[in-house]
Amino acid sequence: MEEKSGLxxxxxxxxxxxxxxxxxxxxxxxxxxxxGYGVVGLDTEYFTDSLESDVPYKRIRKDxxxxxxxxxxxxxxxxxLAALSNDPMGEINPNLTTEINLKASRKLxxxxxxxxxxxxxxxxxxxIYGIAGGIVDETSPAVPLTAxxxxxxxxxxxxxxxxxxxxxVGLLRNSxxxxxxxxxxxxxxxxxxxxxxxxxxxxxxMSDGSPWRPLIDVRDLSRIFIAFLQADAKKxxxxxxxxxxxxxxxxxxxxxxxxxxxxxxxxxxFTGEHGADTRSYKVNFKxxxxxxxxxxxxxxxxxxxxxxxARLKDKKYSKEDFTSGRYTRLAVLKELLASKKVDTDLFLxx
Numbered sequence: 001m002e003e004k005s006g007l008x009x010x011x012x013x014x015x016x017x018x019x020x021x022x023x024x025x026x027x028x029x030x031x032x033x034x035x036g037y038g039v040v041g042l043d044t045e046y047f048t049d050s051l052e053s054d055v056p057y058k059r060i061r062k063d064x065x066x067x068x069x070x071x072x073x074x075x076x077x078x079x080x081l082a083a084l085s086n087d088p089m090g091e092i093n094p095n096l097t098t099e100i101n102l103k104a105s106r107k108l109x110x111x112x113x114x115x116x117x118x119x120x121x122x123x124x125x126x127x128i129y130g131i132a133g134g135i136v137d138e139t140s141p142a143v144p145l146t147a148x149x150x151x152x153x154x155x156x157x158x159x160x161x162x163x164x165x166x167x168x169v170g171l172l173r174n175s176x177x178x179x180x181x182x183x184x185x186x187x188x189x190x191x192x193x194x195x196x197x198x199x200x201x202x203x204x205x206m207s208d209g210s211p212w213r214p215l216i217d218v219r220d221l222s223r224i225f226i227a228f229l230q231a232d233a234k235k236x237x238x239x240x241x242x243x244x245x246x247x248x249x250x251x252x253x254x255x256x257x258x259x260x261x262x263x264x265x266x267x268x269x270f271t272g273e274h275g276a277d278t279r280s281y282k283v284n285f286k287x288x289x290x291x292x293x294x295x296x297x298x299x300x301x302x303x304x305x306x307x308x309x310a311r312l313k314d315k316k317y318s319k320e321d322f323t324s325g326r327y328t329r330l331a332v333l334k335e336l337l338a339s340k341k342v343d344t345d346l347f348l349x350x
Contacts (some may be wrong), residue, residue, distance in 0.1 A: 012076040012119060012229055014038040018064055018108070019082035021045055024123070026183040028079070028222040030055050035226060042071060043082065044348060046336060049326050051315050052182035063347060065104040069115050077119040078112050079225055080105060084346075085148065085329055094147065096346060101151035106158050113167045121170040121228050122159055124152045126214050126242060128173065129281040137284035138173070138240045145279060156240060163238035170228045170236040175214035175244035175283065177221055179304045180311045186327045189213060189252065190301070193259050194308050199322035202267035209253030209270065211280035214244045217299030227292055235291045242285050245297050249282045258305050 015032055019025045020041030032039050033055060041059045060071055064082045072078075084100045105122075112120055129136045130143030144150040159169040178190035186195040196203045224243055228236055256268055288295075299307075325331025336342045343349055 012037070014040065014074055014076050015229070016040045016042060016072065016075045016078045016117075018042045018078070018080050020059070021183060022047065022081060023181045023183050023185045023188075024177060024218055024221060025081050026050070026052075026054075027181045027218045028081075028225055029057060031222050031226060033057060037229075040071075040075065042067065044346075046342070046346075047183060047329070047332055049184075049332075050182050051184055051311075054182075063104075064100060064108060065347075067104070067108050067111065069111055072112055072115045072117060075112070075115070075117055077121070077229055078108070078117055079121045079123070079229075080108065081123045083123070083148070083151075093344060093346075097147040097151055100346070101148065102154050105151075105155045109155075109159060109162055109169075113162055117167065119168045119170070119229065119233070120159065120162075121172060121225060122155065123225075124156055124171055124173045124240075125149065126173050126175055126244070126281065126283050127279060128153050129283065130279055132281040135282045135284050138242055138287055160238050160240075168233040168237040170231075171238070171240045172224070172228065173240060173242045174221060175216040175242075175248065177218045178215055178301070178308075179217040179219060179299060180308050181218050184327050185329065186322065187329055190215060190255055190305065191308070193255055194263075194305060195312065195317065195322050195327075197259050197263045197266040198309065198312055198317055199319040201265065202269060203256065203259070204269045204271050205252065205256065206271060207252060209251060209256060211252050212249055212282040213252065213255075213279075214242075214281070214283040214285075215248045215250055215255075215301060216244045217297075217301075217304045220297055220299050223298070224292075224295065227295055231291070239287075239291075241288050241291060242283050243288055244283060244285045246285055246289075248297070248301060250301065255301070255305075258302050261302075262306050262309050 015037050017025055017029055020029050021043040029039055039057045042062055044063050045061050084097050128142045128144050128149045130145045142153050144153055156171050163169045186192050193203055
């Protein structure tokens with residue numbers, strides 16, 4: 001019998017999730033625990049508002065920039081979600097995105113390899129495609145429009161260089177996420193349209209509704225991370241893979257139609273203006289489908305919107321929740337700065 005090498009003979013038991021208390025992490029961690037994994041979370045805990053009570057597991061409250069080898073002791077795999085998302089702080093300190101999303105991520109990956117972590121999964125983004133004329137796949141040129149997207153591409157390159165027979169990396173270029181999470185965000189396109197309709201009774205659209213977005217429910221994405229943890233290393237190691245489903249490429253106007261379907265009293269106003277976000281990209285997911293042919297979507301957009309509306313109504317989501325910014329990342333970070341709970345480099349002030 002031929003002996004297997006690399007991760008094929010190694011069992012992953014203990015997983016470090018960076019950004020575990022964020023929008024994706026708070027959905028992913030309970031799923032990992034249900035699968036029997038030991039979970040360690042590492043998060044700055046900028047965002048404390050939650051719609052649900054937390055599940056118990058080991059947590060490290062720490063800025064990703066301060067990670068050490070000790071934090072990685074006994075860890076078999078890392079799922080790296082932590083990032084300064086969507087370049088929100090560029091107006092305050094344009095270097096922060098590079099410091100957190102690239103330099104700190106490189107440090108984490110190199111330390112992980114040094115201490116013997118077997119698998120490293122990176123939450124990248126399809127936003128790196130920027131403005132695309134046609135359908136893009138993994139071979140298409142990147143057209144990053146923000147420091148956030150640029151940092152994602154640069155770290156993908158670092159991980160490809162680090163990948164070898166004992167350190168296997170998965171590079172997941174995720175679709176834009178939507179759906180219910182205990183650590184809810186209303187600054188993602190689908191969630192924003194739903195919460196705007198719920199809280200205000202109307203949606204002002206800063207485009208003509210034509211831009212394309214690939215979309216995925218946070219629960220399906222979390223299941224995909226677990227599938228990557230469990231996959232044969234040869235399928236994923238060093239491979240950039242777009243994460244999503246062909247039928248979940250939507251134009252903004254399609255999302256609006258579904259919101260209107262479930263909230264018919266909502267008024268939709270096209271302002272004729274264009275916001276700062278000029279991205280439009282339609283994504284090919286055949287590589288993902290080939291690598292994981294049995295993976296099925298559980299949360300199509302229509303079902304997820306209906307579920308999100310029901311859950312937010314149950315939680316008494318209000319106009320104040322929407323306008324206060326408590327579920328908007330940029331607003332929360334600005335409040336932390338104003339209250340001097342973080343310094344201008346976003347380090348926590350204890």
